[in-house]
Amino acid sequence: QVTLRESGPALVKPTQTLTLTCTFSGFSLSTSGMCVSWIRQPPGKALEWLARIDWSDDKYYSTSLKTRLTISKDTSKNQVVLTMTNMDPEDTATYFCARAPRGGMDVWGQGTTVTVSS
Amino acid sequence: SYELTQPPSVSVSPGQTARITCSGDALPKRYAYWYQQKSGQAPVLVIYEDSKRPSGIPERFSGSSSGTKATLTISGAQVEDEADYYCFSTESIGYHRGVFGGGTKVTVL
Numbered sequence: 001q002v003t004l005r006e007s008g009p010a011l012v013k014p015t016q017t018l019t020l021t022c023t024f025s026g027f028s029l030s031t032s033g034m035c036v037s038w039i040r041q042p043p044g045k046a047l048e049w050l051a052r053i054d055w056s057d058d059k060y061y062s063t064s065l066k067t068r069l070t071i072s073k074d075t076s077k078n079q080v081v082l083t084m085t086n087m088d089p090e091d092t093a094t095y096f097c098a099r100a101p102r103g104g105m106d107v108w109g110q111g112t113t114v115t116v117s118s
Numbered sequence: 119s120y121e122l123t124q125p126p127s128v129s130v131s132p133g134q135t136a137r138i139t140c141s142g143d144a145l146p147k148r149y150a151y152w153y154q155q156k157s158g159q160a161p162v163l164v165i166y167e168d169s170k171r172p173s174g175i176p177e178r179f180s181g182s183s184s185g186t187k188a189t190l191t192i193s194g195a196q197v198e199d200e201a202d203y204y205c206f207s208t209e210s211i212g213y214h215r216g217v218f219g220g221g222t223k224v225t226v227l
Contacts, residue, residue: 037216047153047161047204049216060214063119096160103208103216104151106172108160 002026004036004097004109011115012087018114022080022097029055029075035100036080038071040093041111048093052100053080089116120144120209122219129225136192138222140205143186150188151206152181154199155221161204165190192224200226 008020020038027034038050051071052060061069070083080097094113098105122142130136140150150168153161163172165181168188178193188207192199205219 039218046221047155047206047218049206049218052214052216058214060216063215103214104149104163104166104206105153105161106163106166108162110160 002099002107004099004107006095006097006109006112008095008112008114010113011117013118014088014116016087018082018084018087018091020082020084020095020097020112020114022082022109024078024080024097024099024109027099029053029073029078029080031055033102035103036073037098037100037105038080038082039096039098039105039108040091041096042090042093045093050095051082052103087116092116120215120217122205122207122217124203124205124219124222126220127223127225129227130192130195132197132226133194136195136199136224136226138190138192138203138205138224140188140190140207140219141186142188142207142217142219144210145183145186145188145207147210148207150181150183152179152188152190153204153206154201155204156201164203195224195226197226200224 004024034055037052053071094111096111098108152165155161168183169181
């Protein structure tokens with residue numbers, strides 16, 4: 001059974017750096033073709049793709065956010081970490097991680113809500 | 119930047135067919151994926167690689183793609199199909215950045 005779980009702070013202050021961890025089970029990020037993506041959804045708004053890391057350690061970022069995002073993996077711990085710098089109230093959202101074999105997401109975590117406020 | 123365009127809303131009567139379109143210039147060369155999201159829940163994959171249905175997804179959900187348009191069809195829509203639906207794809211060959219459509223609210227009444 002494939003599961004993913006997001007964890008991180010529920011509240012961050014403007015200008016701070018957000019660090020989110022995706023802990024997964026039921027698959028290996030060492031397997032050829034396997035990827036994990038991060039996606040977010042502001043309250044009442046559409047889904048927004050943020051970043052993806054591949055089994056090969058290739059990394060891809062949203063064009064609009066690439067200067068603020070870093071994605072990394074720890075294969076031995078079955079974790080993927082996303083950091084986002086210089087947080088702003090507009091970054092308030094639910095953040096999801098998802099397994100993405102060959103790039104398309106198939107199984108999602110339940111999401112973690114992050115509020116940016118002083 | 120690359121965009122996928124969906125209609126904001128679609129309404130259908132129970133038992134009728136709902137069609138949701140997704141337009142994007144790279145769709146002739148890239149797969150489309152479709153996600154269903156009910157209020158307060160994580161998205162669920164209903165169609166992948168244009169037309170494949172994951173196990174556990176009812177047969178009334180189908181997908182197709184032609185040219186720059188992908189379509190999700192719900193044949194015989196049920197009340198429980200009322201949700202937001204998002205298409206997803208990636209930029210054209212050589213690029214791997216993902217993009218979602220703006221979402222379509224499907225109302226079954």
